[in-house]
Amino acid sequence: MNQDYIKPDNWSIIEEGFNTERVKSSESLFSIGNGAMGQRANFEEHYSGATFQGSYIAGVYYPDKTKVGWWKNGYPEYFAKVLNAPNWIGINIEINGENLDLATCKSVSNFRRELNMKEGIYYRSFNAILQNGTEINVNVCRFLSLDLDEVGVINYEITPLNSDATIIFKPYLDAGVHNEDANWEEKFWEPISVAHDSNQAFVTARTFKTHFEATTFMQNSILLNDVLQDVKPVVTEQTDDKIMLAYNISVEKEQKVAIQKFGGYTVSTNHVNTFAAAKNIIEIALVVGYHQLFEDQKTEWGKIWKMSDITIEGDVKAQQGIRFNIFQLNQTYSGKDSRLNIGPKGFTGEKYGGSTYWDTEAYCIPFYMATKDQQVARNLLAYRYNQLQKAIENAEKLGFKNGAALYPMVTMNGEECHNEWEITFEEIHRNGAIAFAIFNYYRYTGDYSYIPEKGLEVLIGIARFWHQRATFSTQKNQYVILGVTGPNEYENNVNNNFYTNYIAKWCIDYAIEQIQVVENKYNSDYVRILNKVKLSQSEISEMKKVADNMYFPYSEEHDVYLQQDGFLDKELITVANLDKSQRPINQKWSWDRILRSPYIKQADTLQGFYFFEDHFTKEQLEKHFNFYEPFTVHESSLSPCVHSIQAAILNKMEMAYTFYLRTSRLDLDDYNKEVEEGLHITSMAGTWMSIVEGFGGMRVKNNALHFEPRIPKEWDGYSFKINFRNQILKVAVQQNETNFSLEGETAIPVFVNGKEILVEPNSLVTV
Incomplete structure (x- = not known):
């Protein structure tokens, strides 16, 4: 209850x-x-x-x-x-x-x-x-x-x-x-x-x-x-x-x-x-x-709401939920001070410690990019650049060398300060979120200058880490990544977590791609950076070999990538067949029992499908969603939002709506029975994403905004604004039409369900 x-x-x-x-x-x-x-x-x-x-x-x-x-x-x-x-x-x-x-x-x-x-x-x-x-x-x-x-x-x-x-x-x-x-x-x-x-x-x-x-x-x-x-x-x-x-x-x-x-x-x-x-x-x-x-x-609050408000008509609990999430995000981080970041409890409790997790890059940056100006998101990226040397020292403590960087799971000043070994040493996928945020920032803002100025050094440090962390398996004749914890913390010390392997390969590929862009277009930065980090062509070739030959566990029988090598060895009983009195399992079961179970704390393989949606077909997403969702217990605050977005893409609107309510009212309704310890601030940005990216279907492709609007049957309408490259676009979705209006100087092209429309300043376009 x-x-x-x-x-x-x-x-x-x-x-x-x-x-x-x-x-x-x-x-x-x-x-x-x-x-x-x-x-x-x-x-x-x-x-x-x-x-x-x-x-x-x-x-x-x-x-x-x-x-x-x-x-x-x-x-x-x-x-x-x-x-x-x-x-x-x-x-x-x-x-x-x-x-x-x-x-x-x-x-x-x-x-x-x-x-x-x-x-x-x-x-x-x-x-x-x-x-x-x-x-x-x-x-x-x-x-x-x-x-x-x-x-x-x-x-x-x-x-x-x-x-x-x-x-x-x-x-x-x-x-x-x-x-x-x-x-x-x-x-x-x-x-x-x-x-x-x-x-x-x-x-x-x-x-x-x-x-x-x-x-x-x-x-x-x-x-x-x-x-x-x-x-x-x-x-x-x-x-x-x-x-x-x-x-x-x-x-x-x-x-x-x-x-x-x-x-x-x-x-x-x-x-x-x-x-x-x-x-x-x-x-x-x-x-x-x-x-x-x-x-x-x-x-002052009126100014904040003018840009960041999301309205929902006909569903008071859904409306209250999203505004509570937006309100708490703005109370926690204003973007004024680049020394600060977004802690998972904000100013509401002590649990978790630290001021920065991978949550900032994976969940929060999209919210701040779209509801403030791009300088705020750039400050969040600069925060990690300023801590690059500490990330290199963190990696050195674990035996990595040559400028490999491992960003901390939890930090205040760049030093790792999380001390559960299965997370500190093994939940290394966090490194990938730091690189993804750089890619995401450029994709959204079109501001490439950050990469030659600061971002490329971060990408190289992260790519070096993945290069050294991978092991060549003579048995598989491919590179494997052993002994990790993926986003699903209910599996520790597993081999070849799909999400970790996939983001490792992507990080190396993306770093090499950016090295080439900077060499061609920002040559003085290229020379400065390569001299500073001492990167050679032979090291780049070695990295590429790892990325090109990365192993991903796959099941022919189910036609899905496996969350990790041993996933099918588990007793695959779905959550629907789990006695309700046993939930939440993290409060009812021993850790030993949780680790042997098939239950997934949060989106893991599906987190990869969320980040790299355009690498997979909709059919592949549906197959993986249908396979993993039944085993997911959503006992992490970061889980329901990703599932809500993917359920909306797949037109499973009942499910998308249920997950939206769960993410937006996680604390108000105390789903996880722990609200007295503080609120789940960083996952609140995921709530915003579940409306804008889930129901609104917003994506940035080839420098343009794309939308595939959908609306839950429980709502009469909803609207949101996004600041896209210094132009403010308002999107209002009703049951039978979507309206676009623009506060800005110049018209912008917008794609709705694949069809291009031109939105002129101060005029309404109805689709």
Whole structure:
């Protein structure tokens, strides 16, 4: 049974009614971020029930020492933890001598949360009766400014309903935080200084080992019936990593009292003096003021939605799902800072650590290319180029040489920091996604300049890795790749994973092809690069030999490529014949049993068919889809989107729609029973793809856009926009027609079901 307490709504995520069992799930679902920082939806006031406290600063991490019983050569020394940052949102509240705590109130009624995705603002409200009999109404509004991205804003209002009240607001800053998933219970933050000045307070702390310094700050104002009050704060608690102020105010029955708290972080990655920067940003925020910050937030989110919104008519749950995914992607990564990337949990939890997986290249880049300008996608490619030397060092630790590059499975700074051996050493297909992203970027943007400037060096390092990783089998008289884990992590240490072998061959071929293009058209870059990487013609010939003679396991009986050599040795019982009580198998079965089963965690062979669709016929895709889909349990968030796209291509619309709902509402409906740990941010880009590439059928072929629009029977219509080479095309699909319109200077040709049409600026074309 999936959770279903989130109310269907086109623009908001809404929860009604207070239930302690749901608090941690809602803390994930109502998370907010602005690209520079983010936080789970923890209560501002003290809560003694089960909660998962989490605030995060982009790019700040801690190298938590690897915890394994049996060390293996090449193991990463540490696991890069996404750090729980100092807490600035806290406001303890005392009413007539009793602390407000929803876990201990006599009653809580009219509890409601709303995350307004259109405006990027989070609201919470409730009525409560305290043990002392005081009845109150509370309204809270919170947002992280997109404009001033170091500033967060809280407006916390209390109205006593049945008597006058003495209310004490106790806003605080606390750097004495820890991570739930720390390996050794280490403390991550070292306090440096605590200061306060009237309504402002500051806690400066530094991370151990990585030495990121952050000043966490707050500025408080008290208002009575919306009029600013002159209430002097008292310092009620001060330690070396925490400070709490107290504001005491008497309120008559039905008067509204509020604390407005500005808070946030200034970080050493952006400032030499974080304390001075904090004082400065507070002054700027005070000049702008609460109401203007609130209005600016709505304006900035309006600009984001103007480009990235997808509308769905006639299906509120589907509409809510896609907007939730788009909203979270934009909260996590704005594209402004090329040092940052898209972590799999974004700012919503600690699990997985690291800020970058292959998810960025395989799933996220298409979303950012099409909904922002191409510079954002180029920044994501440059991020990997800047870490090329580390990728070469990662490969050297495993015994590779001569500039072979192995990009990490998980990283913060380019070093591998994932320490499950079957993934760290074996899930090497990740290297292929880095190369594919370079190809995909050029295919989509037409901007070749990235390849001679930076990309070719990355492609050569990756091709060298595949060349060295392949083994010549005298028995098969072909090159094989042994001991790997493919995208399907439910098979470890297998030989000749189809997807891995296929992408390895493609990477070598593509690198050689680009070497030739750069030699012919960018000769000075060619000379510079070959001198730098010391690549010879004989090495290129050796690489080509590996690519031309790569082995792919194949079954004549089923007429399909095999996921790996031993797949047919398994007991091939389909998921439909698996007892539902056994799902999800990753929570019900031993690892031994999973590895021997035929069950596929996520698209694997089919991932290859997704990336290299034009290498195969539709008949081949159908055969492989029909063979592998029945064994796929979709226990990875990255799985349903690929299957949705392929089901749409094959006109299996019921299936495509079911998979779309699953990917778009994965977290809202908690399919995997783990949403309290955080959201699945990177797979949300796959949700976007399942509409644009799946139902919309969008492809780029020969420098032109192609569409094969389809529509689920549950929808009346849907629309999306894409920025294609600095022209914005809007596509609106109805049950019986598709409309195209263009915001741009010059007409562009578009192919619909293979037929060319010309879309003129500011005019509608109906097909």
